[in-house]
Amino acid sequence: MATEIALNIRKIFxxxxxxxxxxxxxxxxxxxxxxxxxxxxxxxxxxxxLAGLEQPEAGTILCNGQIWFDATTHVxxxxxxRGLGYMGQDYALFPNYTVExxxxxxxxxxxxxxxxxxxxxxxxxxxxxxxxxxxxxxxxGGQQQRxxxxxxIARRPQLLLLDEPLSALDAPTRIKLCEDLRMLLxxxxxxxxxVTHDWTEALALGDQMAVIDDGRVLQIGKPQxxxxxxxxxxxxxxxxxxxxxxxxxxxxxxxxxxxxxxPVSVTAVASPELESDVFVCIRAEDVTLELAGSSETSxxxxxxxxxxxxxxxxxxxxxxxxxGFLLTALVTRSAHSxxxxxxxxxxxxxxxxxxxxxxxxx
Amino acid sequence: MNWxxxxxxxxxxxxxxxALLIIGxxxxxxxxxxxxxxxxxIESIVALPLVLPPTVLGFYILxxxxxxxxxGRFYTDLVGHPLPFSFQGLLLxxxxxSLPFAVQPFATAFExxxxxxxxxxxxxxxxxxxxxxxxxxxxxTAGLITGVVLSFAHTLGEFGVVLMVGGNIEGIxxxxxxxxxxxxxxxxxxxxxxxxxxxxxxxxxxxxxxxxMNRRVxxxxxxx
Numbered sequence: 001m002a003t004e005i006a007l008n009i010r011k012i013f014x015x016x017x018x019x020x021x022x023x024x025x026x027x028x029x030x031x032x033x034x035x036x037x038x039x040x041x042x043x044x045x046x047x048x049x050l051a052g053l054e055q056p057e058a059g060t061i062l063c064n065g066q067i068w069f070d071a072t073t074h075v076x077x078x079x080x081x082r083g084l085g086y087m088g089q090d091y092a093l094f095p096n097y098t099v100e101x102x103x104x105x106x107x108x109x110x111x112x113x114x115x116x117x118x119x120x121x122x123x124x125x126x127x128x129x130x131x132x133x134x135x136x137x138x139x140x141g142g143q144q145q146r147x148x149x150x151x152x153i154a155r156r157p158q159l160l161l162l163d164e165p166l167s168a169l170d171a172p173t174r175i176k177l178c179e180d181l182r183m184l185l186x187x188x189x190x191x192x193x194x195v196t197h198d199w200t201e202a203l204a205l206g207d208q209m210a211v212i213d214d215g216r217v218l219q220i221g222k223p224q225x226x227x228x229x230x231x232x233x234x235x236x237x238x239x240x241x242x243x244x245x246x247x248x249x250x251x252x253x254x255x256x257x258x259x260x261x262x263p264v265s266v267t268a269v270a271s272p273e274l275e276s277d278v279f280v281c282i283r284a285e286d287v288t289l290e291l292a293g294s295s296e297t298s299x300x301x302x303x304x305x306x307x308x309x310x311x312x313x314x315x316x317x318x319x320x321x322x323x324g325f326l327l328t329a330l331v332t333r334s335a336h337s338x339x340x341x342x343x344x345x346x347x348x349x350x351x352x353x354x355x356x357x358x359x360x361x362x
Numbered sequence: 363m364n365w366x367x368x369x370x371x372x373x374x375x376x377x378x379x380x381a382l383l384i385i386g387x388x389x390x391x392x393x394x395x396x397x398x399x400x401x402x403x404i405e406s407i408v409a410l411p412l413v414l415p416p417t418v419l420g421f422y423i424l425x426x427x428x429x430x431x432x433x434g435r436f437y438t439d440l441v442g443h444p445l446p447f448s449f450q451g452l453l454l455x456x457x458x459x460s461l462p463f464a465v466q467p468f469a470t471a472f473e474x475x476x477x478x479x480x481x482x483x484x485x486x487x488x489x490x491x492x493x494x495x496x497x498x499x500x501x502x503t504a505g506l507i508t509g510v511v512l513s514f515a516h517t518l519g520e521f522g523v524v525l526m527v528g529g530n531i532e533g534i535x536x537x538x539x540x541x542x543x544x545x546x547x548x549x550x551x552x553x554x555x556x557x558x559x560x561x562x563x564x565x566x567x568x569x570x571x572x573x574x575m576n577r578r579v580x581x582x583x584x585x586x
Binding site: 051052053078079080082084085086088090092094095096105106108151152155 | 476478479481482483484485486487488489492496497500501
């Protein structure tokens with residue numbers, strides 16, 4: 001059954017910006033919706049309103065046509081009755097229960113055998129069978145995250161809400177678990193809403209994404225589209241990266257990957273465990289522009305192209321270049337005039353292999 | 363030593379701390395989680411016995427349960443004898459007198475339970491009541507024991523309230539502290555010394571237990 005969330009709320013805070021969010025999220029499974037934005041943007045509050053942990057001052061929240069919240073008629077379905085799986089930022093495992101006890105905690109109403117079967121099912125799904133009898137304090141961050149996920153999905157929720165599921169982890173664990181989480185969400189096919197401020201997570205996990213800043217929803221779309229085609233300067237500032245294109249890894253040698261992007265190939269620093277289908281992401285400020293005839297620098301990538309658009313952003317100028325794919329560069333106003341950049345002029349774009357981020361693509 | 367007085371005292375202290383466990387939990391829960399803006403009014407009332415002279419507290423309790431008050435008349439009609447100068451009256455006074463000694467440690471313990479854990483429990487489908495019994499209470503055991511032990515110890519040593527409400531009836535309301543006073547009045551210093559030493563030892567042992575387990579007993583009211 002397709003799930004749809006219609007949310008239209010206003011939440012007032014004394015000490016920060018009022019949140020005025022309007023979101024219509026079709027959640028056809030398996031669908032992962034990302035709420036993306038900088039910290040303090042209000043994305044966690046929106047998730048908490050969805051969970052019923054926070055009550056907006058005005059507005060409505062509907063899930064599948066069922067009213068979860070309506071300020072005018074004072075309807076507030078409590079979190080207990082929303083059939084959710086919710087995972088908070090620091091996992092909130094119950095210290096007085098074992099891993100098994102944590103997972104079984106929400107399974108009241110099931111017989112002892114059913115409970116046991118369900119616990120074993122999620123333990124093996126998340127590959128944490130050996131942790132069953134441990135207490136949360138004995139677990140590493142990554143293990144705690146798996147237990148919290150297991151606990152959230154054990155009740156077979158109709159909607160899964162994850163608040164920064166990976167941010168409490170160290171970088172290597174994060175990369176590994178991001179991969180696992182993506183596979184798990186695909187396999188579970190439970191509609192999910194994931195809050196994150198990390199664009200690599202947004203690209204790796206999301207089917208659709210909403211960009212949130214200052215309590216407002218700025219843009220909704222496929223992550224790749226939002227990152228590469230921000231609808232306005234606000235979105236561009238929030239999402240940061242500007243070039244996101246699909247590529248395919250041709251070979252990896254000496255930890256350098258050669259990635260085919262359309263008709264050209266790009267060299268990137270490759271992390272192990274990469275599949276061949278990737279998103280190639282390049283920040284606009286990492287791209288330098290040089291005259292087509294000048295000598296090459298130490299950068300691994302030099303792509304010839306023609307200038308397609310030039311947009312002034314105050315002290316900086318955003319230039320998009322067609323070099324087989326659309327590449328966005330951010331240069332200073334003086335560089336812009338020195339290079340005599342105009343639409344249609346030839347230019348060479350350069351960027352280091354280390355500036356190219358490869359994100360696995362579903 | 364007067365073993366009858368010791369018996370009365372132990373019975374009174376045990377029943378008081380047990381009753382405070384039952385009464386104190388909901389009060390502490392309400393004080394911890396209520397968002398009512400005038401909550402401090404109730405907080406102050408609960409804490410009042412900490413600063414009020416026991417004789418003042420005893421005086422008001424005596425008036426409240428005496429034959430001229432509705433409560434006193436209702437009780438007399440119901441049971442057949444008046445509440446003042448009975449063990450039941452003394453128990454009621456002790457409960458009120460020791461209320462902050464139970465409620466404050468309970469509330470401090472509840473306050474220390476991470477809000478995120480409680481929210482996690484709610485999203486897992488557990489009602490507020492079930493969350494209380496399966497999560498908050500088990501995580502507050504140290505505070506619960508502290509509250510019970512403190513109210514027990516505090517009741518052991520109460521004097522002014524006992525004298526005002528219970529009087530000095532052998533075997534019914536004469537407690538150890540009254541006994542010591544009587545012995546000193548009668549110049550029986552040796553007996554008074556023995557009983558005092560016993561009370562000192564028991565009180566010290568009780569506080570040792572509490573402090574060893576939880577060093578935050580005397581913290582001020584928990585604040586959000």
